[in-house]
Amino acid sequence: MLLATLLSPALLLAEDSQPRAAEDADCAVEIQVVGQDSPRQRMEICQGAREALAFLANYGVTPTGSLQIEVVDSPQEHNGGAAFGSYDRRTGRISLMSMAAISGLEETPKMLGQTMDYEHFRAGVAHEIAHALFHQNGPDAQLSNAAQEYLAYATQLAVLPEPQRRQLIESADVSAWQSGDTISEVYMAFAPEKFAVKSYLHFIGMEDPSAFVTTLLNVKWFYVYVP
Ligand SMILES: [Zn+2]
Numbered sequence: 648m649l650l651a652t653l654l655s656p657a658l659l660l661a662e663d664s665q666p667r668a669a670e671d672a673d674c675a676v677e678i679q680v681v682g683q684d685s686p687r688q689r690m691e692i693c694q695g696a697r698e699a700l701a702f703l704a705n706y707g708v709t710p711t712g713s714l715q716i717e718v719v720d721s722p723q724e725h726n727g728g729a730a731f732g733s734y735d736r737r738t739g740r741i742s743l744m745s746m747a748a749i750s751g752l753e754e755t756p757k758m759l760g761q762t763m764d765y766e767h768f769r770a771g772v773a774h775e776i777a778h779a780l781f782h783q784n785g786p787d788a789q790l791s792n793a794a795q796e797y798l799a800y801a802t803q804l805a806v807l808p809e810p811q812r813r814q815l816i817e818s819a820d821v822s823a824w825q826s827g828d829t830i831s832e833v834y835m836a837f838a839p840e841k842f843a844v845k846s847y848l849h850f851i852g853m854e855d856p857s858a859f860v861t862t863l864l865n866v867k868w869f870y871v872y873v874p
Pocket of ligand 1: 778796799
């Protein structure tokens with residue numbers, strides 16, 4: 648704020664006309680960088696959002712409002728633990744930890760048991776975009792954590808490049824959710840990788856995923872029964 652008042656109008660104009668602004672104009676989301684910034688990071692955020700939107704549009708899920716992403720340098724609170732990304736139901740905004748800050752963590756950062764890299768960063772963006780769209784389209788989205796995590800993980804794995812997805816599926820060593828199963832947050836808390844893989848495999852194996860997405864969006868309870 649203070650810095651902005653010190654800049655002359657000419658400088659502000661010069662800043663606005665930088666190519667970066669033009670790139671962002673093409674982006675499906677509004678990006679606000681509070682933490683560390685990089686052109687690659689911005690590109691991956693836009694690409695992750697674009698791929699998530701394309702994936703979800705196949706099943707009739709489209710944005711009904713703006714999509715906002717804030718890049719910060721601190722870990723996000725998510726389901727009681729630290730995470731690289733989160734969606735704030737109150738403000739409708741996604742917060743992401745910057746790739747530079749993630750890389751600087753003391754412990755080797757992992758995503759779904761694999762080494763964190765830009766591919767996982769991009770897929771993580773897609774996960775959070777799915778949460779945002781779930782909230783924009785689900786009338787009782789506050790109640791249905793399992794339902795939205797199912798869709799968020801299905802989207803995340805769909806966006807992940809094939810070699811990493813295949814490796815993840817192999818190491819998780821689980822089958823798709825079966826008819827009669829209960830998709831629950833309890834399972835997710837104990838085995839997030841397995842939850843992600845079970846959800847993805849179930850989703851891509853369905854004859855009519857759009858109908859199931861409608862079911863998910865209208866779930867009014869903490870868990871989902873698989874029909
Ligand atoms: Zn999630």
